Every structure is written in structure tokens, then in C-alpha cells.
Amino acid sequence: MLNTASAQVPEPIRVVVAGPNGRMGRAMMEGLPQQSGLHVVGGLSRKDDDEAIAAVLAAADVIVDFTHPATSPALLERALDAGVRPVIGTSGLAEEVLELVDGKAREQGIGAVWAPHFRLAAVLMIRFAGIAARYLDHVEIIEAHHSTKADAPSGVARTMARMMRDVRGSDFVDPTVEKETLDGVRGGVHGGVRVHSIRVPDIVGWHEVMFSGDQEQLTIRHHETGRESYVPAVAAAVQKTMAPGVIGLVRGYDAVIGLAD
Numbered sequence: 001m002l003n004t005a006s007a008q009v010p011e012p013i014r015v016v017v018a019g020p021n022g023r024m025g026r027a028m029m030e031g032l033p034q035q036s037g038l039h040v041v042g043g044l045s046r047k048d049d050d051e052a053i054a055a056v057l058a059a060a061d062v063i064v065d066f067t068h069p070a071t072s073p074a075l076l077e078r079a080l081d082a083g084v085r086p087v088i089g090t091s092g093l094a095e096e097v098l099e100l101v102d103g104k105a106r107e108q109g110i111g112a113v114w115a116p117h118f119r120l121a122a123v124l125m126i127r128f129a130g131i132a133a134r135y136l137d138h139v140e141i142i143e144a145h146h147s148t149k150a151d152a153p154s155g156v157a158r159t160m161a162r163m164m165r166d167v168r169g170s171d172f173v174d175p176t177v178e179k180e181t182l183d184g185v186r187g188g189v190h191g192g193v194r195v196h197s198i199r200v201p202d203i204v205g206w207h208e209v210m211f212s213g214d215q216e217q218l219t220i221r222h223h224e225t226g227r228e229s230y231v232p233a234v235a236a237a238v239q240k241t242m243a244p245g246v247i248g249l250v251r252g253y254d255a256v257i258g259l260a261d
């Protein structure tokens with residue numbers, strides 16, 4: 001005899017996608033409905049008025065945000081006030097915004113996820129760079145993206161520069177160039193880490209971290225070729241925000257998947 005009590009199917013998680021017409025938004029709108037346990041209820045665009053935003057948020061459990069640092073903070077705040085859990089991929093957000101998300105999520109007793117990169121190999125690159133930063137005195141980051149990317153440097157480059165400076169506990173050695181014959185030629189700098197941003201058509205994402213020690217160099221490189229593979233990772237982050245006991249902001253895709261040290 002069928003035991004109907006144990007055959008209950010859980011309700012799907014209702015997801016709204018911010019920026020559904022952007023490159024990442026399109027990938028989410030196409031891919032997330034295929035993910036088990038998820039139901040995409042709609043998208044939120046800058047064109048939507050207050051009423052439309054309120055209606056979509058009222059029908060959602062989670063908001064997936066790959067938009068722009070100018071508009072993302074207000075939308076995230078609004079979503080959190082409505083009790084909707086954010087999964088944030090937008091780059092260029094200030095630390096204060098992430099702290100606000102964490103605080104509001106805790107107030108509401110709900111989860112949230114932010115990740116500078118939602119790909120496994122990218123997370124490994126960030127981890128490996130953190131290890132090498134403890135031992136090698138010189139490092140520079142080169143990142144390349146499509147020419148329509150809004151921000152520079154990439155969120156990942158910024159995150160890695162800060163993280164490497166933090167694990168080292170002091171600035172990296174940043175050699176002085178006696179005469180720069182082109183303004184800005186040495187890139188941006190954080191904690192002695194030089195960061196160089198390349199913008200050309202048709203590159204999805206490319207990061208290289210180049211360390212130098214004593215008569216030796218170490219290069220860690222990540223290169224991605226498409227956006228479809230973000231979908232299962234973002235779906236895992238959506239699930240994470242809903243997991244029992246997850247309250248406040250979970251930082252990094254490594255924390256979402258419980259990557260072992």
C-alpha cells in the first residue's frame with residue numbers, strides 16, 4: 001500500500017531574476033527553470049515600476065542578482081525588507097553593501113549568498129592564490145573581459161588583491177619604476193598588488209595571478225568560455241539560502257559547496 005504521508009513533494013523554491021535581459025540574466029532565465037526544485041516566477045528590470053516590483057517580490061523566495069553596482073544595493077535592500085533571500089553575483093559592490101545585506105538578512109532570520117565568482121575552478125584559483133600569497137613577495141593580477149563589462153577591475157581581481165594582502169599581513173613588494181613614459185602603465189594597486197584590466201570583445205572571463213619569488217615565478221590562471229555553466233552553481237546558492245540554519249550572508253561559492261581545505 002502506498003504511504004501518502006511520505007510521498008509529499010516539497011514546494012519548489014520561487015526565484016526572481018534581476019536584470020533578466022543581461023548576459024548573465026538571460027543565462028539564468030533560460031537555465032534555472034531546468035534546475036530541480038526551482039521555479040522562476042519572473043524577472044525584474046530597471047523599467048519596472050514600484051507596483052510591479054512589489055508584486056514580483058511578493059511571489060518570490062529568492063532573488064538572483066547579476067546587475068550593476070549602481071542599482072543592485074537598492075533592489076537588494078527592498079528584497080530583504082520583503083523577506084526575499086538574495087543570491088548576489090553583481091561585482092563592484094562596496095563592503096558596506098555586503099554588511100548591510102548581512103545585517104538585514106539576520107534581522108529577517110533568512111539566508112543570503114554573495115560570491116565574486118560562481119565557478120569551481122575560479123574558487124580554486126582564489127584559494128591557491130591565498131596559499132601562495134603567504135610565501136611569495138611579489139604578485140600582479142591581469143584580468144581580461146569583454147569590452148562591455150561595466151566595471152574594472154573585475155570583482156574577482158579586487159577580491160583576490162584584498163585577500164592576498166590580508167593573508168600576508170603586510171603589503172607586497174611593489175617595485176618603483178624610475179620613469180613611466182605612459183600614464184597608468186603600471187595598473188591599479190592595492191596593498192602592493194598591481195592589477196591590470198584588459199577589455200576586448202568576446203572574452204567571457206580570464207584571470208591570471210603572477211607571483212615571483214627568488215629566481216622563480218608561479219602563474220595561476222583561470223579562463224572561462226561560456227555562461228551556461230553558472231546555472232547549476234547559482235541553483236546551489238539558491239538552495240543554500242533556503243537551507244535550515246542558514247541566517248545572514250554566506251560569502252563565496254566555496255562556502256556554498258562546503259569546499260574542504
Ligand SMILES: NC(=O)C1=CN([C@@H]2O[C@H](COP(=O)(O)OP(=O)(O)OC[C@H]3O[C@@H](n4cnc5c(N)ncnc54)[C@H](OP(=O)(O)O)[C@@H]3O)[C@@H](O)[C@H]2O)C=CC1
Nearest residue numbers: 019022023024045046066067068071089090091116117118
Ligand atoms: N559573480 C560571478 O560569478 C559573476 C558576476 N558577474 C557580474 O554580474 C553583473 C552582470 O553581468 P552581465 O550580465 O555581463 O552584465 P549586462 O550588462 O549584460 O547585464 C546587466 C543587467 O543589469 C541591469 N541593470 C541594472 N542597473 C543597471 C545600470 N545602472 N546599468 C546597466 N545595467 C543595469 C540591466 O537590465 P535592465 O535594464 O533590464 O534592468 C542589464 O541588462 C556584473 O556586475 C558582472 O561583473 C558576471 C558573471 C559572473
Ligand SMILES: O=C(O)C1=N[C@H](C(=O)O)C[C@H](O)C1
Nearest residue numbers: 091149154155156157204205
Ligand atoms: O562581468 C563578467 O563577465 C564577470 N564578472 C565577474 C568579475 O567581475 O569578477 C566574474 C567573472 O570574471 C565574469
